[in-house]
Amino acid sequence: MTRDDLFNTNAGIVRDLAQACAEVCPKAKLLIISNPVNSTVPIASEVFKNAGVYDPKRIFGVTSLDLVRASRFIGAKLDKIVDVPVVGGHAGVTIIPLFSQVEGLKLTDEERAALTHRVQFGGDEVVKAKDGLGSATLSMAFAGARFADSLLRADAGEEVLEWAFVKNDLYKSEGIEYFSTYVKLNKDGVKEILPLPENITEYEKDLVKAAIPELLKTQTKGEQFVNAKK
Numbered sequence: 001m002t003r004d005d006l007f008n009t010n011a012g013i014v015r016d017l018a019q020a021c022a023e024v025c026p027k028a029k030l031l032i033i034s035n036p037v038n039s040t041v042p043i044a045s046e047v048f049k050n051a052g053v054y055d056p057k058r059i060f061g062v063t064s065l066d067l068v069r070a071s072r073f074i075g076a077k078l079d080k081i082v083d084v085p086v087v088g089g090h091a092g093v094t095i096i097p098l099f100s101q102v103e104g105l106k107l108t109d110e111e112r113a114a115l116t117h118r119v120q121f122g123g124d125e126v127v128k129a130k131d132g133l134g135s136a137t138l139s140m141a142f143a144g145a146r147f148a149d150s151l152l153r154a155d156a157g158e159e160v161l162e163w164a165f166v167k168n169d170l171y172k173s174e175g176i177e178y179f180s181t182y183v184k185l186n187k188d189g190v191k192e193i194l195p196l197p198e199n200i201t202e203y204e205k206d207l208v209k210a211a212i213p214e215l216l217k218t219q220t221k222g223e224q225f226v227n228a229k230k
């Protein structure tokens with residue numbers, strides 16, 4: 001089962017919860033962790049747009065678990081705590097770890113390909129292993145708590161840097177509305193979206209290229225789910 005297989009069950013749940021939030025707490029910050037995140041963030045955003053209360057600075061897809069996974073795999077290899085940036089989306093080929101940004105990390109082509117695959121499909125590995133009994137419960141809770149903590153610190157006045165799947169114009173020319181990159185948070189939510197690091201490798205640029213069609217497909221699926229019912 002892939003995250004996209006969860007669409008039929010979760011799309012309606014996220015739409016209805018987003019509708020209730022749009023009516024009752026339109027200024028709340030929404031942290032969307034339900035899969036497929038690449039579609040559920042567009043779903044919630046369309047609901048907010050249709051209700052006339054959309055503020056893209058306040059709707060977040062939680063992709064922190066991908067960073068947690070990538071950092072764990074590389075940390076184990078280097079035997080120290082590291083932060084590995086992961087950009088794109090939260091499913092398969094749309095998950096793009098930027099190993100080039102880790103100081104002192106040297107990987108052979110084979111190692112890099114294997115680690116990239118492990119980060120991209122680590123969630124599926126867990127879902128398969130649990131065989132119908134859910135997904136990565138504890139690491140999801142850790143990732144969600146980390147992101148919520150960052151937002152609370154930003155709310156208290158700290159300037160916080162995080163990674164999140166938010167409305168992002170980086171690939172707008174290709175039709176992409178949402179993309180996870182480095183974001184600065186403040187009390188209003190997203191304060192600033194930073195571009196991808198300039199020195200990413202050709203390998204990583206190719207991963208971004210491969211992610212775009214899948215991001216577009218899942219984004220459109222979410223948008224159409226909400227708007228086809230109008």
Ligand SMILES: NC(=O)c1ccc[n+]([C@@H]2O[C@H](COP(=O)([O-])OP(=O)(O)OC[C@H]3O[C@@H](n4cnc5c(N)ncnc54)[C@H](O)[C@@H]3O)[C@@H](O)[C@H]2O)c1
Nearest residue numbers: 006010013033034035037062063065090134135136137140
């Ligand atoms: N973004 C991530 O990093 C990440 C990681 C792991 C899991 N997930 C996603 O999180 C979601 C939950 O996964 P899980 O393994 O905890 O599943 P689960 O089946 O263990 O839990 C789902 C919970 O949702 C509740 N629920 C069902 N319908 C509901 C509704 N209409 N309104 C409110 N609550 C409802 C159920 O009672 C249950 O407690 C899934 O969509 C999963 O794919 C995301």
Ligand SMILES: O=C(O)C[C@H](O)C(=O)O
Nearest residue numbers: 003035065123127135136
């Ligand atoms: O619930 C899933 O499909 C997997 C989850 O998104 C994860 O990354 O562990």
